[in-house]
Amino acid sequence: MGIESENKEIEKNLRDIARNLLQEKKVDAILGYSKGTAPLSTSPIIIRHIDEVNKLIWNNLCYMNLAKYLVPRIPQLKSPKGEDLKIGIIAKGCVGRALIHLNVEKQLNLDNIKIIGISCNGIVNRKRIEREIGEKEIFEVSTSENNIMIKGKDFEKKFSFDEYINELCKVCKVKSPPKDSELEDIFIGESREMKSIDDDFSDLKEFESKSPEEKWQYIKELLEPCIRCYACREACPMCYCNLCFVDQNKPIWFGKTTDLSDIIIFHLVRAMHLAGRCVACGACSSVCPMGIDLNMITRKLEKLVKERFNFTSGLNSKFLPPMMAYNMEDDEEFMLEEN
Amino acid sequence: MTIQAEKEKKIKEWEPKIIAFLCNWCSYAGADLAGVSRIQYPPNIRVVRVPCSGRVNPYFIIKSLTDGWDGVVISGCHPGDCHYLTGNLVARRRFAILKELLEFFGIDPGRVNFMWVSAAEGERFAVLIRKATKIVKELGPNKKFEKKW
Amino acid sequence: MDQKILMKNEIGKLYIELAEEYNFYAPVINKGNLIYNKILNPDEIILDFYNSKIPPKEILFPKMETLFEYKTDGKNIEEIIERKDLDEYNIIFGIRPCDAQAFMLMENFFALGDIKDNLFLKKKENTVLIGIGCNIPKSTCFCTSVNGHPFKSDYLDIFMIDLGEKYLVEGISDKGKNMLEKLTWLSKSTKADIQKGEELSKKAEESFKTKLDVKDIEKILEQSFDHPIWTEISDICMGCGICSFLCPTCTCFDVIDENDQYNNRGRRIRIWDTCQFCLYTLHTSGHNPRDSSIERCRNRILHKFCYYPKNYDMLGCVGCGRCIQLCPVNNDLRKIIEKVNKIKEEEKVNA
Numbered sequence: 001m002g003i004e005s006e007n008k009e010i011e012k013n014l015r016d017i018a019r020n021l022l023q024e025k026k027v028d029a030i031l032g033y034s035k036g037t038a039p040l041s042t043s044p045i046i047i048r049h050i051d052e053v054n055k056l057i058w059n060n061l062c063y064m065n066l067a068k069y070l071v072p073r074i075p076q077l078k079s080p081k082g083e084d085l086k087i088g089i090i091a092k093g094c095v096g097r098a099l100i101h102l103n104v105e106k107q108l109n110l111d112n113i114k115i116i117g118i119s120c121n122g123i124v125n126r127k128r129i130e131r132e133i134g135e136k137e138i139f140e141v142s143t144s145e146n147n148i149m150i151k152g153k154d155f156e157k158k159f160s161f162d163e164y165i166n167e168l169c170k171v172c173k174v175k176s177p178p179k180d181s182e183l184e185d186i187f188i189g190e191s192r193e194m195k196s197i198d199d200d201f202s203d204l205k206e207f208e209s210k211s212p213e214e215k216w217q218y219i220k221e222l223l224e225p226c227i228r229c230y231a232c233r234e235a236c237p238m239c240y241c242n243l244c245f246v247d248q249n250k251p252i253w254f255g256k257t258t259d260l261s262d263i264i265i266f267h268l269v270r271a272m273h274l275a276g277r278c279v280a281c282g283a284c285s286s287v288c289p290m291g292i293d294l295n296m297i298t299r300k301l302e303k304l305v306k307e308r309f310n311f312t313s314g315l316n317s318k319f320l321p322p323m324m325a326y327n328m329e330d331d332e333e334f335m336l337e338e339n
Numbered sequence: 340m341t342i343q344a345e346k347e348k349k350i351k352e353w354e355p356k357i358i359a360f361l362c363n364w365c366s367y368a369g370a371d372l373a374g375v376s377r378i379q380y381p382p383n384i385r386v387v388r389v390p391c392s393g394r395v396n397p398y399f400i401i402k403s404l405t406d407g408w409d410g411v412v413i414s415g416c417h418p419g420d421c422h423y424l425t426g427n428l429v430a431r432r433r434f435a436i437l438k439e440l441l442e443f444f445g446i447d448p449g450r451v452n453f454m455w456v457s458a459a460e461g462e463r464f465a466v467l468i469r470k471a472t473k474i475v476k477e478l479g480p481n482k483k484f485e486k487k488w
Numbered sequence: 489m490d491q492k493i494l495m496k497n498e499i500g501k502l503y504i505e506l507a508e509e510y511n512f513y514a515p516v517i518n519k520g521n522l523i524y525n526k527i528l529n530p531d532e533i534i535l536d537f538y539n540s541k542i543p544p545k546e547i548l549f550p551k552m553e554t555l556f557e558y559k560t561d562g563k564n565i566e567e568i569i570e571r572k573d574l575d576e577y578n579i580i581f582g583i584r585p586c587d588a589q590a591f592m593l594m595e596n597f598f599a600l601g602d603i604k605d606n607l608f609l610k611k612k613e614n615t616v617l618i619g620i621g622c623n624i625p626k627s628t629c630f631c632t633s634v635n636g637h638p639f640k641s642d643y644l645d646i647f648m649i650d651l652g653e654k655y656l657v658e659g660i661s662d663k664g665k666n667m668l669e670k671l672t673w674l675s676k677s678t679k680a681d682i683q684k685g686e687e688l689s690k691k692a693e694e695s696f697k698t699k700l701d702v703k704d705i706e707k708i709l710e711q712s713f714d715h716p717i718w719t720e721i722s723d724i725c726m727g728c729g730i731c732s733f734l735c736p737t738c739t740c741f742d743v744i745d746e747n748d749q750y751n752n753r754g755r756r757i758r759i760w761d762t763c764q765f766c767l768y769t770l771h772t773s774g775h776n777p778r779d780s781s782i783e784r785c786r787n788r789i790l791h792k793f794c795y796y797p798k799n800y801d802m803l804g805c806v807g808c809g810r811c812i813q814l815c816p817v818n819n820d821l822r823k824i825i826e827k828v829n830k831i832k833e834e835e836k837v838n839a
């Protein structure tokens with residue numbers, strides 16, 4: 001089946017399931033994606049009435065991680081009386097991982113959540129395509145066979161699907177939400193229980209073999225355009241702190257300016273806070289207005305916890321994330337020792 | 340070189356400034372023992388006493404580097420000997436993550452060093468501080484986070 | 489004054505002549521993003537573009553700006569150093585009419601009241617805006633709906649129309665006319681050039697795909713502060729800073745003191761801030777009147793379409809479309825205005 005027909009099939013099933021859930025009052029609202037009005041965009045949507053179900057779509061531009069809307073910091077999903085709504089959430093693999101991990105961190109009340117799992121075959125790298133199209137206006141985006149077709153004002157361009165999806169999607173091993181005993185779910189397509197993933201992180205080998213100076217130059221060039229809009233932080237389902245570390249001002253730890261050192265510190269500390277928690281959904285890179293691709297950092301975070309603690313976030317509710325635990329037998333090869 | 344010229348050269352030669360977070364029960368006592376036993380070690384470290392290595396927030400380490408410190412040393416009790424039972428185990432995981440991430444971002448890994456020193460290991464403390472100072476001195480001054488005004 | 493002609497291949501000459509006296513800012517591509525930046529080489533200038541990603545407000549109202557610096561002797565302040573670069577002359581080349589209108593809105597904001605913002609006003613006084621009309625507006629542009637026009641030259645010093653191989657140049661303000669008089673090597677324009685310019689203007693005006701009805705928006709918004717529509721409008725907003733940071737009229741800023749104690753110096757700086765951040769209205773008591781995205785989204789729309797007309801008699805939105813293109817959740821301003829206008833219709837039906 002081509003990508004387009006797969007998507008259409010998933011979309012049809014999605015709408016049927018959403019309709020059933022709303023009809024049988026099993027959920028109060030459905031959280032999904034709807035068609036975007038700007039090029040290369042889709043818009044998350046909260047559907048409360050059954051006649052709006054046809055607004056739900058599924059395609060390769062659904063880059064937002066919907067689990068963000070379920071964390072306690074976002075109070076939208078409450079009834080007028082202030083009670084939690086029962087939500088049906090449309091979950092591709094990384095959204096499912098985020099939900100499981102949020103459950104482990106006790107941020108969700110799972111009784112109110114039903115996961116509609118779907119198998120995702122990759123999200124289009126919208127910032128890369130925008131950069132390559134340059135100063136031309138894009139009107140229509142579609143997928144056909146193995147290509148992404150971009151139609152715009154006076155031009156048409158084809159991109160290879162396998163090459164122009166997000167870097168994280170290229171190496172993704174969790175395409176549909178992992179099955180977990182604590183989550184009640186309805187699946188379309190496949191779902192399987194996963195204890196761990198098989199990944200050799202060969203895409204990081206080249207970067208890790210660089211000298212510290214080269215790495216610093218690369219990171220500097222990568223992060224320089226940052227304007228500190230915090231879209232990456234807001235799009236990330238794991239960034240749910242009531243007071244983010246950059247906003248602390250009694251005392252001020254790290255600057256909020258756009259000085260290069262402040263920018264690098266922000267991304268370094270944010271990466272540190274996401275060690276063992278990041279689910280590699282790529283939303284941070286997809287929403288960045290300046291087109292900064294944080295995939296390297298994300299991959300490093302996954303590699304770090306896999307190699308040191310044999311842990312991958314969001315696969316199973318039973319395993320504790322590494323930063324919430326400790327072990328006498330941890331590796332300590334980095335410690336300074338007498339010769 | 341005359342004695343005067345040698346003296347001047349020593350004064351002008353750059354010496355790294357290293358901040359050391361020492362846990363109160365083991366490492367600080369170990370450092371104290373080194374002092375009492377008159378064991379010589381480089382005077383580059385400035386000590387901050389913390390109750391446990393687990394108290395050391397990674398922010399302290401990063402803020403030290405951004406403020407211009409050339410090196411950071413964190414020292415705690417050996418695993419299993421922590422006065423608060425598990426503080427140093429928690430800290431060890433934090434240090435592992437931080438060290439790998441600092442290395443990934445291109446900040447010389449030799450600038451931040453961790454060690455276990457118990458209260459009876461005065462000589463070991465001096466040896467490790469000598470080693471850490473040597474590593475940091477070879478890396479040169481920390482100019483990466485300098486803000487241009 | 490007669491309109492002149494500047495050939496596209498003469499822009500280098502223009503740069504060389506002006507760059508000695510002025511800081512020359514022009515659209516360039518930096519890491520894949522089109523922004524306005526100070527150029528050192530006229531070959532960097534991009535002439536074929538819709539509009540920049542970061543609005544040119546960045547030049548006169550930067551993301552991070554030092555208000556003053558001070559030196560200490562360890563304990564007490566020895567010396568306070570004021571800004572010295574406010575007397576420098578600037579040229580912003582290639583600005584669009586919507587962004588120029590935004591500069592006027594910003595000037596009104598910074599000049600309002602007894603205490604004026606000298607940093608911005610002084611710099612603006614010393615800046616020459618050379619604008620280029622939009623022959624092909626983007627589908628998300630809607631300047632004609634908000635008292636703008638792709639060829640509006642009112643807020644520019646020099647206005648240019650792209651005729652293909654050359655620009656038709658007109659001095660608008662005294663500053664602009666004086667500058668053009670010094671550029672004696674510019675060729676004369678012909679009647680055909682002027683006519684082509686007028687044709688392009690009309691064509692651009694008719695090509696707008698987005699038209700917003702903002703006739704009664706001020707009144708509707710004033711009366712619908714507590715309307716339940718705001719819950720619907722804001723339910724997907726995440727509270728990032730993209731719409732306000734990249735809006736050419738947004739002016740909010742935060743003031744921070746930085747202390748470099750080891751070097752005996754410090755400075756006070758201001759950085760961009762936005763009402764969309766959840767801590768923007770956090771009081772020291774702990775109370776936050778804009779606690780959720782409902783109040784924050786509502787504030788942004790009211791600010792642009794209700795409070796601005798009240799305070800300055802001008803709509804606070806210039807129709808550049810950046811918020812529509814770059815919002816990560818595609819919370820489209822056009823849809824929001826449509827929904828707000830429907831309130832009036834609903835009330836008519838219910839009455």
